[in-house]
Structures are given as structure tokens and as C-alpha cells.
Amino acid sequence: MFTHLGRFTHRRRWWVIAGSAVFAVLAAVWGTGLFTQVSDGGFVDPDAESTRADELITDELDTATPDVVVIYRDAGGTPRDGDVIAEDGAFAEAVTDQLDALPSAPVEDVTHFWDMDPEDLTRYALISDDGRATYAAITLRGSGEEERTESYAELVGHLEDQRDALADADVTVRIGGAAAMMSEMSEQAERDVIVAELVSLPLLLLFLVIIFGGLVAASMPLLLAVLAILGSLTALHALALVTDISVFAVNVATILGLGLAIDYGLFIVSRFREELARRGSVEEALPVTVATAGRTVAFSGVAVLIAFCGLLFFPQAIMRSIGLGGIAVVLFDMVAALVVLPAILAVVGHRVNALRIPGLRRRRARESETGGWHRLARTVMRRPFVSLILVAVVLATFGAPLLGLKPGITDQRYLPPDDDTRVVAEMMDEDFPGGTGTIDVVVTGDVSDDALEDYAERLDSLEAAAQVDLRSPANGDVAHLVVSFTGEIDDDETTALVTEVRETTPPEGADEVLAGGMAAASVDNLDAILEALPWTILVVVSATLVFLFMAFGSVILPVKAVLMGVLSLAASLGVVVWGFQEGALATLLGFDAVGTTDPTYLVIIVVAAFGLAMDYELFLLSRVREEYLATGDNTQSVAVGLQRTGHIITSAALLLVIVLVSMGTSAIVFLKIMGIGLAAAIVIDATLVRAILVPAAMRLMGRANWWLPGWLRWLHDRIGVTETEEATPAGPNSRATGEDARSRTTELVGGPPGDA
Template identity: 40%
Template sequence: MATVLAGVLGAGAGDRMGSGGLTDPDAPSVQAQRILAGRFDAGDPQLVLLAEAPGSVDEPGAVAAGTALTDRVRGITGVRGVDSYWSPGRPESLRSEDGRVGLLLLRLDGDEDAAEAVAARVVDQAGGKRDGLTVRVTGAAQLDREVDAQAEKDLTRAELLTAPLTLLILVLVFGSAVAAGLPLLAGIVSIVGTLAVLRAITAVTDVSVFSLNLTTALGLGLAIDYSLFLITRYREELRAGRTVNDAIAVAMHTAGRTVLFSAVTVALALSALLVFPGYFLRSFAYAGIAVALLTAVVALVVLPALLAVAGHRINGLDLRGLLRRRRTTATRDWAQEGRWHRLAMAVMRRPILFTLATVALLTGLATPFAGVEFGINDHRTLPQASAGYQASEQLRTRFDSRETTATPIVLDGRVNDAALSDYAATVSLLPHVTRVDTALGSYARGKLVAPQSDASARFRAEDGSAWLSTVSDVEPISADGTALVERVRNLDSPALVLVGGDSATLVDTRDSIGERLPWAALIVIAATALLLFALTGSVLIPLQAIALSVISLTATFGAMVYIFQDGHLRGLVGDFTPTGWVDVTAPVLMFCVAYGLAMDYQVFLLSRIKEEYDHSGDNTQAVALGLERTGRLVTAAAVLIAVVLGALAISGITYLKMLGVGLTLAVLVDAFIVRALLMPALMRLFGDANWWAPDWLRRIHDRLGLRH
């Protein structure tokens, strides 16, 4: 009943979500855009219409059609203002270099959601073939619409792909169709519950539509992980001769406790995203915390009830005849026959060699990250076949990019003409600046080169404040572009300076993330260190775990640059458009999600090693037995969650594709290299020191920590 109610509440959650939220709402660049729109009725248009004529846009037929198109879009509800090539004055910057395309720049009312609704009306009423003109639509509102639609399409496709493939792998892992079905059921319940939570959150704050994709992938992946460990331990206890109730009790006391620790660890890792001001990153925290905790509740409350109902029928519908082999396996000497035990012992016989080799390999994989360049997503995050992508490419290639990417500078305060003239002349002398348009005319090379005209009045407000349009010869998303913003902000000015545009947005987003990144790292590291100390009573093991989890991310960061910045391996991961940079938010998001997943496996493995060490007091044997009894499960869980996360890699949105490829690689590297090789090598090198803690911490752990 609760699941049905959650399904009803969560239905349509995606319709209330946005695709923005990358920037700090209080950043100077955002303030500049807000003032430009509210005070000057200027700034970046939310929609851009490219109207292409068969010949010149100045031919009588094209002029008549363009004028009619301009009047039509002005009358669409939600359109606040229109600057058109076919307006009086025929601004040259709104005509393509070949003279066949004219632009209409639309400013819209309302927030992002309202703008997307207006964009839909504009496309319906003005797009396509119109009186001999071919009208294409782009701009932030239209691109957001297409991103939302593509994300929803990708989500459906990922679900259709992962569900049957995951079920097949679960059947191969468990052998029993009954046991294989329970993790999928747990995943569905946790996903539905999380959607209801996200739907409730949208009532009080903005949520990114991309969080839906993480909800599905992480919900299913964690549900499989947690169910896999609980069901495996339950079946192990049944094979040892325990009753159904006793087997459930032991499984809950051991694997269940580990599930709780793991869920809290994942939730804390993702909670670090809450320190960032943009709702894009915060949305992943909402989704991640909700899905981790709800999945734990399902695993610890719903799953035991299902196991009690299933009883010994948990092994029913044995599709591969594995039950007999597993019963035989359960009675063998784990220490002598297990392949994971043999691997662990082989590694621990040469710990220095394996440590150096794995660290060298991971360092090599991380090397491309040294050349990372940061940027912000543009239309190229969409598939090349999308209408918004094609229209944006037309805008980029057929118009003078210097005019279409001019940087606005707001002087927020009363500025007299003399001060404005001096300031504009100074800005025009900056490197790469070719022209500065103001209320007094246009400046270049420190001098007034064109007097004011009728169009100059738009640069001055009634309160005496002003803004300048700075035309430069640099790409906005580049080192030169961001350097220009910094130079402008460092100039002496007659009023408060607020710089807008893409370059300023990148600078502000990068600075905002950089300022808060230490706090996010502190939250993640401190929380996981405390949890692992409570689990193990050791000082060294939490430090090792944190270091190993960070190391497991190195391949992910290297792959982000090698594949998505530099454009390699497109035939392998699916076609996309390289931009020459990585989105500035991607490493932060990737770190928090991948760190949480890496620590997830760390908790399962350490819990079993600790259990064996408490029984035997032999560090080497505990590591070997712990790896033997969890190695197959961790590997299976890693493969399963890699399948689920890998489904993001088929997305048509480059950002989601990068997230899918990076997280899949992080999970596989962590399970097959870090946990299987590097971790046992390090634990062998440190020996019994792994379990050391000073007396005062030992006493705290004895009183407050958890014991097997």
C-alpha cells in the first residue's frame, strides 16, 4: 500500500523539475543578468529564432515575411520583448555573414519552467516553414526543453535495457529465480519511494531533472548490492543448518548491520553536495540521500519479511542446477580451496610488488586529468540530430561570433557621462577587446569611434546606471575569456561592476565550487572516518579506506579528460561532440557518487575481515578469509551496478554519458583492482597495526562502537 501511495505521489515528478541550476543564484554574473533583464530590458535572450530566406533577407518578400514573423512572436503569451533584424534600423549583428539568415531575439517572462512553456508555444506557432522562411529555434529555454525531453527518453530506454539484463545476471549469481527476483523488487520499491520524496521536495525548492537518472541507477544498484549480501548470508546460514528465523536473525546481525553502515556512508558522501549553492548539484544530494536511506529501509524491513515468507523456497526455481554445487561449496574448507583466498594469499606474499604495480597503473590512468580544462555545458551536450543543436550550430557558424557572444558589463549606480566615457575607453584598451558599445557611442583602442545613435539609449537606465556591451575576439569558454572577465573586474570603476555572459558564469561557478570544495571534502572524509572507526575500532583502517576510495577515482578522472575533453574512444562509448573541456561540476559530482560507492564495497569487505579477525586474531588469515567470503559477492555486485550505471552511457546527453562511463569505470576499478589487489597488499604490509588504536580511543570504541 505504501509503495502504491508513493507511486501516485511520485508520478509526474519530472514535470516539475528543471535542467538549470548550475550557477550560484547570488553570483555576480547572475546578478548582472537579473539587472539587465529587469532594469534595461536587455541581456541574453532566452530564445533565438533563425529565419532563413531562399535568397537575401533584404529582398522584399523576405522583409515582408520577417516583419510578419516578428509581429507574430510579439503576440505570443509570455514573450516580453523581441529584437528582430526586421525591426527599424536593421541591426547588422542580427544578419548572417552570407545575408540569408535573420535573427529574432526573444526575452521571456517568468522562471525557467515558465520560459520552457513559452518556448513550446513559440516553436508551435512560429517554427518550421513560415511564408517562405525556414525558422529554427534555439536559446536557453529551447535547449532546456530538449534536454528535459532527452533525459526522460534516456531514462525509459535505460530502464528497458537494465531490468532484463540485471535479472539475467542475478539468476546467474543466485541460480534461483526466487532469490534473483527479490533484489529487483527491492529496487523498484526504493525508486518509487525516492520519486515521491523528490516530488515533495519540488514543492519547496528547485530540483534538477538529471536527478531522476541518478535515482533510478543508484536505487536499483544499491538495492541489488544490499539484497545480494543479505540474501547470500541468509542462504549461507540455512545451509549451515539454522532455522529460517535464526538464519534471518544472523543475516540481519551481520550483513544487515553492514547494509546500514553502507547506506549511511553513501548518504553522507552525497550529502556533501548540499554545501554547493546551485540546485543542480544539490539535487543529486536530495536524490542520493533519499535513495540510499530508503533502500536501506527496504533491505532491513521489507526484505526480511519476504525472506520469512519465502523460507527454504528462496532456493526455488533453480534454473541452472547450482544449488547442489553451492551446498558442496558450503561444506569445503574455505581457507584451503577458495580462489579468492588463493588470490589474497598470492598478493600478500608479495605486498610491495602489488602495491607498486597497482599504484603505477592507476597513476597512469589518471595522467590525462593533469591537462583538464573546465567549462560549462552548451548546446553540444545534446545529440547532433536534435533541433536545438543544429540551430545553435547555425548560429555559431553563420554569424559573427564576436557580436553574438559580447560580454555585458553592468555599472550598478549613477554614472555621469565623463566617468562612463573614461571607463569605456579603459575597457576598450584591454587585451582582446575590439569594441565597447555604450550610451555615449562605441569605443575602440581607447577612443570614441562611433557617436551615439537611437540604439544607444538602451544602455542607460532612468536611475543613471548604465551597461556596456564588450565585443572581443576570444571564445567565451576559454582561458582568454575568463582572463578578460578578471581584468574587467579588477579595473577601477565609477560604480559597482557586475560582469555577465558565459565567461563570467564560468568564473563564478568555478570560484563557487572551489570555495566550497574543502568543506565538502571535510564532510565526506570526517563522516566516513568516524563510521569506519565505529565499525572497526581502528585508526589506520579508516585512513586506508579513505585513501583507497580516492585512488579508485583516479581512472574516472583520467577517463573524463581522455574521452570527453579530448574526444577519444567515441566509437566505443557512443558518439558525442567534444568541446575541449569538462563541465566544471562533473568532477565534484563524480567524486561524491563514486566515493560513496567505493566506500560501500569497502564497508562490506572490512566488516567481514573484522569478523574473522575478532575470531582468530590473525591479520593475514582474516584478510584472506574476508576476501574469500565477500570477493565473489563484491565482484558480482560490482558487475551488476556497473550494468545499471553503464546504462547512463547510452544517453544522448553528453553529461549523463560521461557520468555513466566514469562511474562504471570507477566501480570496476575499485572492485577488480583496488579491493582485490591493493587493499590486501596494504593490509599485509601493516599487519596487526591495522587494528591499532590508542587506549583512550579503544575505550570509546568499547563503550560506543559496534561489535560482532
């Protein structure tokens, strides 16, 4: 199949290139329209108890948490003796004039000090402890997320226009609240990803030129990346018309699309140059390139696809969106690598080696069975037990901090310290009376006032509860109580309080009692992940094992690949906990350690890193298997396979790490976590695992690596994918013809376990 595809792209190269150009133009126009269709939420389970509680408060009561909080501080005044702010004066006039002028289109309700009844003592909760600041709570119009996003943008535009006028009156303004936090995270993420790509692209081109020794070959993977990213944006835009797509999925998809495209482009261009040097003819070299490197890219892409499918089991929109985005970008990476890139290579031909940079020695095709990677493999395989133990100790050391994982939730703490949204949240906690976190308790049913008061007293008696307020008495069938607490929303005491509130006996007559708010959402988010995780692991691991069996015709190799992937992942997650939760990388990367880790990002790292680990596993073992079918020598096959792919895997890993580290420079902590976490996983996998652990394990298992029972061999003959005759290298340096290799398959793969 892959040989025929290579021949087809060679014969129809101009048609393929013309079609790709038309698609790229259309995708650039329509695909980029995705950015107006994405959402900036999706961090919580839409079916969780906390979500249903928040929806009831919003729909049935008028006590919902405001969308926007605007803090006004009298910068030119002096601290007052108490908590009483002037009823009139320059500060009061400046603030009320702006609030009265708020446009009605985006604003549904505004609550501020001067708008409340002077007899209502609760209004003094809107005044800071030093009497120099006040805040306005604003609720936006709109029932859908898109409408509310538009309302927020219009409101912020108006407030920003008034900043200078208020500054002239010595009044400072800071804008925060839930809507502001999500909007700022979304906008900052978009800016940071653009900066990351602008920074990484020149570096990628530089390293590609060094790797290939010339500009023409170096430009191929980057061209592939552009096509893949445009294609994934087009696919996501289409999906956004029927389901919610998070803006953060777009960020991750573009970064991964760039990295994977460079991986695949590097692999195919390297093999094409090798085959071109061996065969001399583009017409002969291209089918072999697609049948060997192309087959590996296809299998690698499917392995990554399987991993990203695991994210579809989670209820959080951000995870499902990243799953869909990953699937889309991998599909387009594969199509571009298997169809478009071969067509371009067919046109370029021998000029792929043109525009060499003076001073850079042209890389020769690695036909030799000796070299640095070969010597490393031989050294490792001489003492495989020692190598395994040493690497296991290193991986265990890296993974140890994972034992101290403290789950948390994403909030304003993930923003830069000087961001308005974060500053507002901190000021609300520190500078205003009652500045504590809250758990919203919603009671539905026919509940009497006495029963509600008794229930409130029982909640107030909980050890971690600071105060309980009955904000809304029985109103029809819904009542709202607020349980205040001190501390962070995701620390151990708060998590225990959420559990105790939910376990407290409901008031008499209640149909349902729901606990909501950010603290409850943190608990529900972890529960949703833990509920979906076993299914994800079962499906992804099972599908990967079956797929690797189809690729390699072995029972042992798929199990080995999965186990080593797990070891690599544990080590990289330990690095994340050590660097971000414990703050070891805080000074280097410029962030404040939160003290917890949102498990959402760990799941995303696990899925993406597992797919990439299988990606590199296929790169290596495809060449090892090719050599083993030709020679039957297990040890030599491993050494030659590493020699011929070690430089490609290392180069691909280096280039992808550049992209991910640039993502790790984001101002938002969760983008840092995903960028650095994935980079750590790739470095560990491409060095310790691929270069040491795999050769050592394969040396110990010997011929058992390729063991296949008779009944499974029958199954593999029917569903497996094996290289065709054209897929086996020919020429003076070949070790066997394709027919010879196929004739040896039963003998080498089907025999009893042993060492070659």
C-alpha cells in the same frame, strides 16, 4: 539491534509486506508527480557576481539576452550579393505572418528584421552573411522558472505547428536560445534515463539469474530497486515543495537507486541463502542475516549518505539537488533492504532457491576457506610490496591525464551535433555578423556619459576584447556595456579576459561594476566549487573516519580506506579527462569533444564514487573483521574475507556498471561523463583496489590493522557497534561462538601493533 530487527520482520512479515504494498501504490501516484515540479537549471551559483549582473539586466534594462532565438532560412532562394534581405516577397511574408501570429500569453517581446525601423542600421545584424537567413529574438513572460517553462512549452508548441506550413514555402525553422537549451537538456535527459533503465533491467535480470541460478532469488534485488526508486521520488516530491529540485537530480537518483538496491539486495539474499543452508530454519537464518549482512548494509548506506551530504555545501542547485536525491534514495534503499526484503524472504523461505534455470548450476554457500579469491589474496600477500608498486603504477597511469584538466561550463556543446539548440548557437556564431561571445558589464551609480565612454575605451583596449558596445546609456542608476570576444566561453583567453574586465578601474561615480554572461558564469562556477570543496572534503573525510572507527574499532583501517579511496578516485577522474576532455572516447560513444570539463560533474563523480568505495570497503572488511575476531590470524582473515565477499563485490560492481554504462549511452555529454566516470571508478575499486591493494596493505600492516589505544577502546566500547552473539555464524562450520569472539576482542584489538 539488527538481530531484533530480523526477528521483528519475521514475526510481522505480512504486516510489513502489506504496508509496503500500500506505500508503493501511493508513491506511484504521488511520487511521480515530481516531474511537474522540477527545474531544468541550477548549473550556476545563485549568489555569484555573474548571476547578479544577469538579474540586473533582466530587471532594470530592456537589453536582456532573449530566451528563445528562432532562425528562418530561405531554403528555396539564392544567395544575395550583400547582406540585404528582401523587404518583401514570399520569404518575408511567410516569416512575418508566423511571427505576427505568435500567441501573446507566453510571449512578452519579439524583435525581428521587419519589425525594426528601416533607418536603424543595427537591424542588419539580424541577417546572415549570405543574406538567406534571419532570426527573431523572443522574450518570454513569467517571473518564476515554472511560469517561464510553461511559456516556453506553449511557444514551442505553436512554432512546431507552423513548421509544415513554412516548409511548404521553402522556409526552414530552427529553435534555440537559453530557454531552449535548458529545456532540451532536461527533456533529453529524461528520455535517455528511461531508455537506460529499459535497456539495463533485462540485462540485470539476466545476470542476476546467472549469479543466483534461479528466478526467485534474482527477482528480489529488482523488487527492492522499484520500492527504493518510488520512495526516493516521493521524498524528492516533498522536498520540491520547499526548495528547488533539478530534473537532473531525479535522473541521477533513479539510476543510483537502482544500482544500490541491487547491491544491497544481492548482499542480503546471498547471506540469507548461505545461512539457510547452514541452519536449515528460516526463523534462525533471517535474524543472523540481518545481524550480519543487514548490519553491513546499514553501515554501507550511512557511508554513502555521508558522501552525498558533501554536495549540500555547494551553492549550485544541481549539486544540492543531487545531494538531496542521493540521501533520499539511499535512505529508502536501506529501509527496503533491512525491513521489506527480510519480510519477503521470511515469506518465501526455502523457495528462494526455486525456479532454477536448467543448465545453471546452483551456487552452494561458500563455506570453504579455499577458492579462487582465497588463492588470489594469498598470492598478493606473499609479495605485498610488489603488488602495491604494480597497482600504484597502474593507478598513476590512469590518473595522469587529470593533470591536464581544463575547467569549463555546460552549454549547447553538450548536446548532440544535430540538435536544433546547438545548431542555432553555431549558426549565430558563424553565419551572422558579430557572431562572437559576450561579457555583459553592468555599471550602477551616478555615472556620466563621458565617464562611461572613457570606461568603454579602457575595456576596448584589453587584448582579448574584440569590440565594446554601450548598449544602454545611463538609465537612472544602471548602464549596460557589452564586451565581445572570439573563441569559446571557457578557453584560457576568455577566462583571462573576464578577470581583466573585473580588474579594470571602474568609471568615476560607479557604485558597483558587475561582469555577467556565460563566460563570467564559468569563472564564478569554478570559484564557487573551489571555495566549497575544502569544507566538503573536511566534513566528509572526518565523518567517514569517525564512522569507520565506530564500525571496525580500529585507528588504522579508516585511514587506509580513505587513502585508497582517494587513489581510486584520482584514477577514475583521469579516465574522465582522457576520455571526454581529450576525446579518446568520442568515436566509441558518439560525441564531439568539448576540450574542457565542467568541474560540477567531477565533484558529483567524486562524491558518489567515494561513497560506493566505502560501501565495498565495508562489505569486505566486515567479513574480514568477523573472521579476525574468531581466529586472531590477520593473513588468514583477509584471505577468507575476500573469498567470502569477492564474488558478491564483483557481482554487485558488474550489475552497477551495467546500469551506469547504459546511462553513458545518453545523447547528452554530461550524462555520458557521469555514467562512464562512475563506472570506471567502480571497476577500478572493485578490482585493483579491493582485490589487490587492500590485501597487500593489510598484510604489510599485520596486527596493526586492528590497533586501538586504550582511551579510544574505552570510547569505542560506548559508541561503537559490534556484532551480537546471534551475529556470529553458528553451526558445524563456525570457527567460534559469539561469546568466544567477544571475549577475544580486547586481546586482539587492544594489543600493541604487530603481525598475527
